[in-house]
Amino acid sequence: GAVVSQHPSWVICKSGTSVKIECRSLDFQATTMFWYRQFPKQSLMLMATSNEGSKATYEQGVEKDKFLINHASLTLSTLTVTSAHPEDSSFYICSASKRESTDTQYFGPGTRLTVL
Amino acid sequence: AQKITQTQPGMFVQEKEAVTLDCTYDTSDPSYGLFWYKQPSSGEMIFLIYQGSYDQQNATEGRYSLNFQKARKSANLVISASQLGDSAMYFCAMREPGTSGSRLTFGEGTQLTVNP
Numbered sequence A: 001g002a003v004v005s006q007h008p009s010w011v012i013c014k015s016g017t018s019v020k021i022e023c024r025s026l027d028f029q030a031t032t033m034f035w036y037r038q039f040p041k042q043s044l045m046l047m048a049t050s051n052e053g054s055k056a057t058y059e060q061g062v063e064k065d066k067f068l069i070n071h072a073s074l075t076l077s078t079l080t081v082t083s084a085h086p087e088d089s090s091f092y093i094c095s096a097s098k099r100e101s102t103d104t105q106y107f108g109p110g111t112r113l114t115v116l
Numbered sequence B: 001a002q003k004i005t006q007t008q009p010g011m012f013v014q015e016k017e018a019v020t021l022d023c024t025y026d027t028s029d030p031s032y033g034l035f036w037y038k039q040p041s042s043g044e045m046i047f048l049i050y051q052g053s054y055d056q057q058n059a060t061e062g063r064y065s066l067n068f069q070k071a072r073k074s075a076n077l078v079i080s081a082s083q084l085g086d087s088a089m090y091f092c093a094m095r096e097p098g099t100s101g102s103r104l105t106f107g108e109g110t111q112l113t114v115n116p
Helices: none
Strands: A003-006 A010-013 A019-024 A030-038 A045-050 A069-071 A078-082 A090-098 A103-107 A112-116 B003-005 B010-013 B019-021 B025-027 B033-039 B048-051 B064-069 B074-079 B090-096 B104-106 B112-113
Touching: A003 A090, A010 A019, A019 A030, A019 A045, A019 A090, A019 A112, A030 A069, A030 A078, A045 A069, A045 B003, A045 B104, A078 A090, A103 B048, B003 B090, B003 B104, B019 B112, B025 B074, B033 B074, B048 B064, B048 B104, B074 B090
Parallel strands: A010 A112, B010 B112
Antiparallel strands: A003 A019, A019 A078, A030 A045, A030 A090, A069 A078, A090 A103, A090 A112, B003 B025, B019 B074, B033 B048, B033 B090, B064 B074, B090 B104, B090 B112
């Protein structure tokens, strides 16, 4: 199997607070994990790529200090939205590639963030 | 820069009929991979089918087949015998060649509605 989980599935927070989203590969080791952002009725936009044990690679226009990514193990990556604002409200999806095969990304169920 | 184009924002099909969702891509690299994902209203991204640029035959997975026309740079998804549960957003994606971890670029998506 290739199951990826995300926690929480949804979160509501006040403006100015920080929110941490976890992404776990449950039955495989993930060499690389990806974080995407999706606005309603739009496509997925890659935010960053993270490899276990190294710093994440952020896409152009994505603020590194605002979206902190940590990939501490082969099964866990976290995305922390720091000092969240209403414009950060979005659907955040992670995906993971298996160590032995880098061709297919397996996606988590997503996290819906609402910042009040 | 590579690009994925899905020209059909919305498609309708009668239950039990076949439907084709269009996808064209643009890349100058000879080695690439093409993916189709399904995203139901719940938000999760479900992997459907994969086609490698060097694959000789069109990929098939159950009711899903990929009509790969390399010269035209198209990778259309064909869903046979549509079911009500096929109603969802469908995304075509291309793996960026030469990069580790299978970085994907997504098209804008096609909203498929299956009518009873």
